[in-house]
Amino acid sequence: MNEGIVESMNTASPLANHRKISLIAGIFYLLTFISVPTLSLYDAAKDSGYILRDGSDTSALIAVVLELVMALACIASAVTLYPILKRQNQSMALGLVASRVLEAGTIFAGVAFILGIVALRRAEAGEDALPVSQALSMLYDRMVLIGQSLLPAVNDVLLGLLLYQSRLVPRWLSGVGIIGVLPLVIGFAAMLFDVIEQGSALAGLAAVLVALFEIGLGIWLVAKGFDTQSVAELASRSQ
Secondary structure, three states: OHHHHHHHHHHHHHHHOHHHHHHHHHHHHHHHHHHOOHHHHOHHHHOOOHHHOOOOOHHHHHHHHHHHHHHHHHHHHHHHHHHHHOOOOHHHHHHHHHHHHHHHHHHHHHHHHHHHHHHHHHOOOOHHHHHHHHHHHHHHHHHHHHHHHHHHHHHHHHHHHHHHHHOOOOHHHHHHHHHHHHHHHHHHHHHHOOOOOOOOHHHHHHOHHHHHHHHHHHHHHHHOOOOHHHHHHHHOOOO
């Protein structure tokens, strides 16, 4: 009898702390946008002659730190939401965590490529290392294509559906995320087959809805939190 009561309390505790969970998850979602400046901070490091020039590596290293923060925030956001979302659909909630971890893995790999370029420059590898530097730059771009075009589509379709079904946030907000997946996937395919250029205005346009969903969700979770009635309905479900 007592064991059942303790188990029930442990099961309910994540939902009892739903406001704390939504606040922390919202902060993590907003932190994922900290890497936006890397688009310009990496420009010099990705230039074909970067390893031959004198100067500071500061901008590239700042961008590396920002991307590492983003990667960790990606994982943390999904892990924080998991205790709530698993009540709606445990398999999808676990899939979201796995997808976010995989997205973070691509970011870590991309950072390693940039650090490789910086290492070549500091070692004064010279012109013989130019092909290696260019290859690392291209690998970074390919990793960004996968990690920030394809995987966010997987993340947001899972998260959007979980939030839409559970009504934890307004359905119009969840709908933005679900609808935004389509142009993002189309943009990914277009860049993969060189129909549009990676980093172009069209490529950016394909990601607008997904970006609006994620920043809007972060703001909503921080400012408003989950719908309390929806949380109560999830709490009433058996685990």
